[in-house]
Amino acid sequence: MTDFDSLPHDQQLPILLELATAATANFDLPPGVGVTMVNLSENATYKVEAPDGRRWALRIHRDGYHSRTAIASELAWLIDLRQTGVVATPAPVKGKDGEIIQQVLHPRMVRPRNIVLFGWETGAEPGIGEDLSEPFEVLGEITARMHVHARQWKRPPWFTRLTWDFDTALGDDKPHWGRWRDGVGMDREKEQLFQRTVDLIDRRLAAYGKGPERFGLIHCDLRLANLLIDGKSVKVIDFDDCGFGWYLYDAATPVSFYEHEPQVPGLIESWTAGYRKVLALPKEDEVEIPTFIMLRRILLVAWISSHIEAEFPKSLGAGYTDGSLPLCEDYLRKFG
Structure with a gap:
């Protein structure tokens, strides 16, 4: 079996989607959620949407880019910024085990990936052609x-x-x-x-x-x-x-x-x-x-x-x- 990292990019995407879908089971989400990729950069980010319209953003961290402690550090700052009213940031959601950072393994991957779920923030990405x-x-x-x-x-x-x-x-x-x-x-x-x-x-x-x-x-x-x-x-x-x-x-x-x-x-x-x-x-x-x-x-x-x-x-x-x-x-x- 070919390892994930050696696969062509187009063959990695279905595996990432499978991983994202499996990861939703780690959180207390309603049944029947749908998972759709919204961005692939350093990490893979997915929209998770429930039948009743509620939404979340699920992030699969790239292997080897940040340690678990570094991700926890990012989230600690983000949470404090939100809680102190400095800036509106997405709120991380704890998994069923009480941990924010979840680790999920796909059979085609050598190591489990770090995964974080955030509450969905409303708003629209600005465009350079707008009056900004x-x-x-x-x-x-x-x-x-x-x-x-x-x-x-x-x-x-x-x-x-x-x-x-x-x-x-x-x-x-x-x-x-x-x-x-x-x-x-x-x-x-x-x-x-x-x-x-x-x-x-x-x-x-x-x-x-x-x-x-x-x-x-x-x-x-x-x-x-x-x-x-x-x-x-x-x-x-x-x-x-x-x-x-x-x-x-x-x-x-x-x-x-x-x-x-x-x-x-x-x-x-x-x-x-x-x-x-x-x-x-x-x-x-x-x-x-x-x-x-x-x-x-x-x-x-x-x-x-x-x-x-x-x-x-x-x-x-x-x-x-x-x-x-x-x-x-x-x-x-x-x-x-």
């Missing part, structure tokens, strides 16, 4: 409140999450999402331009530093797909990549995959206006937001290459690498 100035201002305010909470929160002694700094993002020694040099469509000429940009990012971030006022626990992935607009409120979901990084990296992630769009400068202005309602944002910090946007853009070039088997990264492919070139040139011209 008001939601981005609200998001800036929410992000600042999350940063205040992160600085004040007494983390559990066992708390552990990834660190997102220059080396773990763009460095050559086992970066979390793969090497940017392996980007789809990368060639020698493109690599040289990327290298100059990466070197400049490195210099500027080294000068910027990792003082406690600039570097701490952050969401790390506030892209549009992880936001829900529900009336006037903005909800934040998917804390799977939360970890330790520069606070202003959270300003860059909301424009992920759309860094080249003409409305981005205006959206960043809205975000900073909202942020300043809660926290001071000195000009010397604000001026580095383009550095974090560029860091994120190149990090996503690496991510696309290392996740090319999934539909969304595949749809971006070499076009995202090529679309990064004028951004690199503009960044070098302005800050080099």
